[in-house]
Amino acid sequence: MPIKESKPAVGSADTRLEPGAAVFELDNVYHRYGWNEVVFGVSLTVHSGEVVALVGDNGSGKSTLLKIMSGYHRPTKGRLRLLGKDVTFRSPAQARDAGIEAVYQDLAIIDDLSLWRNFFLGKERRRGFGGLGVLDVRGMRAECEIQLRALGLVSIRSGDQHAWVLSGGERQSVAIARAMYFGAKLLLLDEPTAALSIRETGLVLQGIDDAREKGLGVLYIDHNIGHVLPVADRILLLEHGRIARTIMRGDISEDELKEMIAKTPLRRK
Amino acid sequence: MAHSDGGNQETDNALETAASAGSRAQPVSEHTMTDNVPGGPPGRRTVATRLSEFVGLNQDRDQRTWRGHVFDWLVKRRELGPLIGLLVAIIGFNALTPYFFSQTSLTAITTLAAPVCVVSIAVSFLLISGEFDLSVGTMYGFTPIVWIILFKYNGFDPGVALALALLISLGFGLLNGVAVVVFRVPSFIATLGTFFLLEGLDNLLIGGGDLVVENNVPLMSAMGERLGTTPFYAPILYALALIAITWFIFTRTTYGNWSSAAGVNGGVVAKSMGVPVARVKMINFMVTAVLSGFAGCLESSYLRSVTQNQGTDLALLAITAIIVGGTSIYGGSGSIIGAAIGALLVSVVEVGLILIGAPGTFYISFIGGMLVVVVIFNARLTRLQRLSRT
Numbered sequence: 001m002p003i004k005e006s007k008p009a010v011g012s013a014d015t016r017l018e019p020g021a022a023v024f025e026l027d028n029v030y031h032r033y034g035w036n037e038v039v040f041g042v043s044l045t046v047h048s049g050e051v052v053a054l055v056g057d058n059g060s061g062k063s064t065l066l067k068i069m070s071g072y073h074r075p076t077k078g079r080l081r082l083l084g085k086d087v088t089f090r091s092p093a094q095a096r097d098a099g100i101e102a103v104y105q106d107l108a109i110i111d112d113l114s115l116w117r118n119f120f121l122g123k124e125r126r127r128g129f130g131g132l133g134v135l136d137v138r139g140m141r142a143e144c145e146i147q148l149r150a151l152g153l154v155s156i157r158s159g160d161q162h163a164w165v166l167s168g169g170e171r172q173s174v175a176i177a178r179a180m181y182f183g184a185k186l187l188l189l190d191e192p193t194a195a196l197s198i199r200e201t202g203l204v205l206q207g208i209d210d211a212r213e214k215g216l217g218v219l220y221i222d223h224n225i226g227h228v229l230p231v232a233d234r235i236l237l238l239e240h241g242r243i244a245r246t247i248m249r250g251d252i253s254e255d256e257l258k259e260m261i262a263k264t265p266l267r268r269k
Numbered sequence: 270m271a272h273s274d275g276g277n278q279e280t281d282n283a284l285e286t287a288a289s290a291g292s293r294a295q296p297v298s299e300h301t302m303t304d305n306v307p308g309g310p311p312g313r314r315t316v317a318t319r320l321s322e323f324v325g326l327n328q329d330r331d332q333r334t335w336r337g338h339v340f341d342w343l344v345k346r347r348e349l350g351p352l353i354g355l356l357v358a359i360i361g362f363n364a365l366t367p368y369f370f371s372q373t374s375l376t377a378i379t380t381l382a383a384p385v386c387v388v389s390i391a392v393s394f395l396l397i398s399g400e401f402d403l404s405v406g407t408m409y410g411f412t413p414i415v416w417i418i419l420f421k422y423n424g425f426d427p428g429v430a431l432a433l434a435l436l437i438s439l440g441f442g443l444l445n446g447v448a449v450v451v452f453r454v455p456s457f458i459a460t461l462g463t464f465f466l467l468e469g470l471d472n473l474l475i476g477g478g479d480l481v482v483e484n485n486v487p488l489m490s491a492m493g494e495r496l497g498t499t500p501f502y503a504p505i506l507y508a509l510a511l512i513a514i515t516w517f518i519f520t521r522t523t524y525g526n527w528s529s530a531a532g533v534n535g536g537v538v539a540k541s542m543g544v545p546v547a548r549v550k551m552i553n554f555m556v557t558a559v560l561s562g563f564a565g566c567l568e569s570s571y572l573r574s575v576t577q578n579q580g581t582d583l584a585l586l587a588i589t590a591i592i593v594g595g596t597s598i599y600g601g602s603g604s605i606i607g608a609a610i611g612a613l614l615v616s617v618v619e620v621g622l623i624l625i626g627a628p629g630t631f632y633i634s635f636i637g638g639m640l641v642v643v644v645i646f647n648a649r650l651t652r653l654q655r656l657s658r659t
Contacts, residue, residue, distance in 0.1 A: 070541065072540070072541060091540075091543065091545070092540060092541050092542070092543050093543030093544070093545065094543075095543075096542070096543045097543075102541060104538075104541060107534065107537055107538045107541065108538070109538075110529075110530055110533045110538055110539075110601065111533075111601075112529065112533060112597070112601040112602035113526075113529055113530065113601075113602075117526055117529075117530075121526065121530055121539070121542045121544065122527075122530075122539070122542035122543035122544050123542075123543070124523045124526060126523060133522045133523035133524055134521055134522055135521050135522060135523060135526065137521065
């Protein structure tokens, strides 16, 4: 399902990147919550048109890494590089402005807001009136309806409907489409297929494929190895906040990978 | 997720809307509540289908009559519940007493409603963004006390004094905001602290007495005098203006959008989407404090005095108006217009009960009962609305 190439609402640069160019790099990143260290010297690179999957047991630091990349946390130590330039994000807003969009498990969409308000949340289109932040309601509603239809959500009658009309899979697809719409260069996904039906999972994985084809870098966390293997170009196995192994596509079978994760040695005191 | 993607084919839509819209006309009837089959079995004409035929909801959208459009618009409103409540109260009291629409009672209702309305709107914004302010009641008494002391005993110009008094309430709002946003104190506790703090300051300032303004102060007249020969007084004008302004901010500006988003899941979603949640909450705390202080000044201008008791029930009364008006206590969604209707409803009930001969102070018990009944009613109504909105 091709998404209509429309002008990015905010002044973000062209999303087309050279295939294979490094979109985002983590260089020797450490993080701790209080005294609890969770990430130890992780370096990784996500390239344009590449899907990198982060796998590992609970508490291995996957989500923390993702939140560092999305500007939600700041690393205790280490550097972030976007398109080869050093960056520091003070807030997710800054990260979004730079072209990094994150989609979290069940936190992508707000039920009580209408569809268009969700779609444009944090990136609202405004009309003049001296920067008062008056919303361009009609424009956003119409654009949202176009985007949702392009996704194949024909049951949506109006952008004014509340987001609770979306099923779990539709929410994730909308969130992914939204990320691409705003000209993301790097797409971060935290367990987008958790608690989805087979059909809905297909929808989400399709969205990831679309993002790759458009040249985005995708970093993807999932517990379900069966979902990771078909889409990931590269799998990083995280153990206790360190990258234990890098696995290229096709190097490993599902059972082998599962065993590898399950065998992670217990944390030494 | 109340609903996923079933039964949404375009062809069924008109019928489905008709059925659920019709059944909404009788929200208390258990029969229509559970009767989810669009239109019911063929040939059975329920009240629901008859009503939807009357308003023309079983037509296609572009063929609908104006009745259908009005009805369709109305039933989707969050304000429908409080509006029904208000109509029931007005019709009921009007049947019970011939004085309900008298000049005196209109004056009483509107002057009671105006300050409650201003405070309710202020607290709505805060509640929608996921926080709560218990100190609005004492702020409502404290600010006019400061104002009147400043111009009556300290020789300040009343306008300057008002600005200073509101600035002080802004400071307390900031205090609440810092405690909640920076130090992560739950808003209930932080504002309980401010509540006591202000009560103690009131004691220091007027020690249980009252302040009366005898001489003519033009600013007070502008804020509290009678509007010509109408039964209405100035505070209601300020309340109406505020309703219009805040409604616009809430529904048509980025800030309103951010306020709603900040109230969901502690603001995690909003923050990850780039909304400055902390700043939004901080501003809402300050606006709430200033507006409740201003409401207190309106009331004092109308009364030309202030006592230490001013606003004792107000925080809870405002909450009642807001909840009755359809705002979620969990944050994230709400309605400014609903809060205003809720404030009016509370005042109508207060005045109505006195008119039919109930003791003047009894009304608060009635309000308590009404709150719970309306919330139950609203919840059922919302469920029906959700079904039809899918």
